[in-house]
Amino acid sequence: xxxxxxxxxxxxxxxxxxxxxxxxxxxxxxxxxxxxxxxxxxxxxxxxxxxxxxxxxxxxxxxxxxxxxxxxxxxxxxxxxxxxxxxxxxxxxxxxxxxxxxxxxxxxxxxxxxxxxxxxxxxxxxxxxxxxxxxxxxxxxxxxxxxxxxxxxxxxxxxxxxxxxxxxxxxxxxxxxxxxxxxxxxxxxxxxxxxxxxxxxxxxxxxxxxxxxxxxxxxxxxxxxxxxxxxxxxxxxxxxxxxxxxxxxxxxxxxxxxxxxxxxxxxxxxxxxxxxxxxxxxxxxxxxxxxx
Numbered sequence: 001x002x003x004x005x006x007x008x009x010x011x012x013x014x015x016x017x018x019x020x021x022x023x024x025x026x027x028x029x030x031x032x033x034x035x036x037x038x039x040x041x042x043x044x045x046x047x048x049x050x051x052x053x054x055x056x057x058x059x060x061x062x063x064x065x066x067x068x069x070x071x072x073x074x075x076x077x078x079x080x081x082x083x084x085x086x087x088x089x090x091x092x093x094x095x096x097x098x099x100x101x102x103x104x105x106x107x108x109x110x111x112x113x114x115x116x117x118x119x120x121x122x123x124x125x126x127x128x129x130x131x132x133x134x135x136x137x138x139x140x141x142x143x144x145x146x147x148x149x150x151x152x153x154x155x156x157x158x159x160x161x162x163x164x165x166x167x168x169x170x171x172x173x174x175x176x177x178x179x180x181x182x183x184x185x186x187x188x189x190x191x192x193x194x195x196x197x198x199x200x201x202x203x204x205x206x207x208x209x210x211x212x213x214x215x216x217x218x219x220x221x222x223x224x225x226x227x228x229x230x231x232x233x234x235x236x237x238x239x240x241x242x243x244x245x246x247x248x249x250x251x252x253x254x255x256x257x258x259x260x261x262x263x264x265x266x267x268x269x270x271x272x273x274x275x276x277x278x279x280x281x282x283x284x285x286x287x288x289x290x291x292x
Contacts, residue, residue, distance in 0.1 A: 010076055011063065015056035016043035017078075017097045021202040022051055028197070028217055032093040040080060043097065055201060062200050066174055072101045072189050074173050090250040091224040095197040098221070099173050102193040106164050111141035112290070113222050115240045116150030116232035124233035127257060128153040131230060134283045136163030140290075143168060143226050145218060146185060148178050150232050155184060159192075166193045168222040170215035172200045197221055219243035228253035228290060230280070236266045244272050253289055255280045 020031055020043055035041060044052075067073055077084045077098040085107055088094050100107075112135055114128060128150050132142055142158040143166040144151040158165040167188045169177070173196055176182045188194050198214045216239055223229055223246040231254075234240040247254040254277040260269040261279060273279055278289055 013043050015059045016047045016052055018055050018199050018201045019047040019052045021199045029093045035096045074099050074101050088224050091220050098195050098197055100195040101189045106141050106166050106193040107225055109141055111143050111226045113143040113226045113229040114154035115243055117234050118147055118149035120149050120233050128232045129157045132157040133161050136161045143222055146181055164192055168218050169196045170218040172198045172203050216242040220246040223247045223252055224250055230255040248275055255286055
């Protein structure tokens with residue numbers, strides 16, 4: 001424990017949080033339980049000093065490289081601090097620390113997540129563009145996950161229409177996935193808001209099979225920071241359905257386009273409608289329910 005230090009810097013809290021992930025069985029669930037059992041605590045209250053000091057040096061190096069190579073400074077939101085959004089606590093396993101860069105004010109305003117398949121149909125692309133444009137025109141910030149397909153369309157359409165966008169990514173701030181979204185991620189980091197819950201060091205040490213588990217976790221966080229999720233198009237086993245479940249669990253609105261119900265190859269739209277999702281036949285269905 002580091003309680004002997006009277007002043008703990010944000011970089012030290014990042015290093016301490018990263019150190020909590022050194023435990024082989026660490027997960028967002030196990031870390032959430034640590035803080036749930038110790039209200040008001042910070043990561044520095046729980047770490048081994050030797051491991052912490054090693055990780056502190058690595059974090060300092062990572063942050064320096066981000067500043068030098070990407071020209072942005074990573075910041076953090078930590079539970080208990082004045083800028084930590086309380087709506088994150090609605091998640092079943094709320095993240096204690098979020099990394100971000102960009103305009104943090106966007107996280108406190110009205111926002112809607114637009115999500116869906118990485119391989120949209122031409123009709124799905126057109127629907128995503130139209131929905132995004134209409135939401136921007138009505139003053140909503142558009143959140144998505146910076147994945148290929150619907151996510152990318154949502155971000156780029158919001159930007160094209162002079163709207164704001166939040167990218168909630170499933171990698172650390174110093175990693176881009178997919179690679180073809182490098183410029184888009186950079187633009188959002190500098191001009192909008194880029195956030196992640198993924199620890200730098202743990203991600204670096206693991207292989208891709210373990211790291212891909214961070215992607216569904218970010219969907220839960222994306223749902224928590226927004227007031228609603230809109231599913232444009234998604235297959236029967238799509239990761240998008242993680243966000244559908246999270247939205248309903250968190251008391252958020254879940255909208256599903258009517259075209260999904262018309263697709264006879266999938267059964268999930270009817271399942272989620274029975275759970276409380278709202279079928280969208282036109283934009284008024286979205287707008288009127290967001291006003292409630």
